[in-house]
Amino acid sequence: MAGDVWAVGAAYEAYVGRWSRPVAAEFVRWLAVPPGARWLDAGCGTGALTGAIFAAAAPALVVGADMSLGFLREPRAGTVLNADAAALPLAADAFGAVVSGLALNFVPHPEQAVTEFARVAAPGATVASYVWDYADGMQLMRWFWDAARAVDPAAAAEDEAVRFPICNPAGLAAAWTAAGLDDVETRPITVPTVFTDFDDYWQPFLGGQGAAPAYLSRLVPNRRWEIRDLLDARLPRRPDGSIALTATAWAIRGRTPG
Template sequence: MGGDVWGVGSAYEAYVGRWSRPVAASFVAWLAVAPGRRWLDAGCGTGALTGAIRTAAAPAQLVGADMSLSFLGSLHGAAWVNADAAALPLAPASFGAVVSGLALNFVPEPARAVAEFTRVATPGATVASYVWDYADGMQLMRWFWDAARAVDPAAAEVDEAVRFPICSPTGLAAAWTDAGLHEVETRAITVPTLFTDFDDYWQPFLGGQGAAPAYLARLAPHRRWEIRDLLDARLPRRPDGSIALTATAWAVRGHAA
C-alpha cells in the first residue's frame, strides 16, 4: 500500500474528509436505492458515506466495516465490524446495498474486495463504489504530486495516479463486470474544494494521513520545504488569496445476479 497511513480521524478530516461528504451525498442520490434496505459500507473510514446513507437512504440497517479501529471509533449511527474489505466476516446474500467510498484502491487486491461485495449482496442488490480521480480530477492531490515529482523524481513511485489503475471509469467498469455484476454504469462526481489561503491547503499534508502526507513525512525537511515553496508559487489564487480547486471522483454501480 505504498506506506499509506490511516488511523487518525481528525487528520483525515482535514486532509480529505471534509471534501468526501458532498461526494458521498451525490453518490447516494445517484444510486437511488429503495428505502428499507440493509446496507453495508465496506471501508467506511470515519463515516462520510455512512452518514450520507443514514441521512438520505432510509436504511433498515446500516453496517460499516473497516480495518482501522480508530476510524470505527468515529462512526455514529451504524453497527460496525473490524474487517478487511477483501475478507468480510459476513453471511452471503445478506445486504440489499453494498457500497465502498474512497477505499477500494487501497485494498492490495481490489478484485478480491469486489468479489466479497458481490458475495454478500442479495440477488438484485446494488453494488457500488467511488474513488478519487487521482490522474486529473482530484486537483488538490494532483497539484501536490506534480510539485513533488519536480523536486523528487522518486515521488513518481508513490503518486496515486501511477499506483492505482483501478481509479478510472474503465478500471472500475472492468472490475465490476469481472465480478459478474450486471447493468454496470460509471459516472464522474465533482465538488468544489475551496481553501481560504495557502496554509489551509498545505497544513493537512503535514498530518501524516494518506499517501501524500505519508510520503511527505518520510522526506528530509529541506525537501519538504522545496515542495512547499514550489506549490506556493504554482497554485492559482483568487484576489482575496483563496485557492479554488475541484475534486472529482469516479463512481461505479451494478447489480448482483
C-alpha cells in the same frame, strides 16, 4: 516505498474527509436504493458515506467495515466491524446495497474485494463504489504530486495516479464485470474544494493521514520545504488569496443477478 497511514480521524478530515462528504451525498442520491434496505459500507473510514446513507436513504440497517481501529473509534450511527473488505466475515446474500467510498484502491487486491461485495449482496442488490480521479480530477492531490515529482523524482512511484490503475472508468468497469455484476454504469462526481489561503491547503498535508501526507512525513525537512515553496508559487489564487480547486471522483454501480 509507499506506506499509507489511516488512523487519526481528525487529521484525515482536514486533509480529504471534508471534501468527501458532498461526494458521498451525491453518490447516495444517484444510487436511489429503495427505503428499508440493509446496507454494507465496506472501507467505511471515519463514516462520511455511512452518514450520507442515514441522511438520505432511510436504511433499515447500516454496517460499516474497516481495517483501521482508529477510524472506527470516530462517532457515527450504525454498526461497525473491524474487517478486511476482501475477506468479509459476513453471510452471503445479506445486504440490499453494498457500497465503498474512497477505499477500494487501498485494498491490496481490489478485484477480490468487489467479488466479496457481490457475494454478500442479495440477488438484485446494488453494488457500488467511488474513488478519486487521481490522474486528473482530484486537483488538490494532482498539484501536490506534480510539485513533489519536480523536486523528488522518486515521488513518481508513490503518486496515486501511478499506484492505483483501478481509479478510472475502464478499471472499475472491468472489476465489476469480472465479479458477475449486471447493468454496470460509471459516472464522475465533481465538487468544489475552496481553500481560504495557502495554509488551509498545505497544513493538512502535515497530518500524516493518506498517501501524500505519509510520503511527505518521510522526507527530510529541507525537501519538504522545497515542495511547499514550489506549491506556494504554482497554486492559482483568487484576488482574496483563496485557492479554488475541484475534486472529481469516479463512481460505479451494478446489480447482482436475479
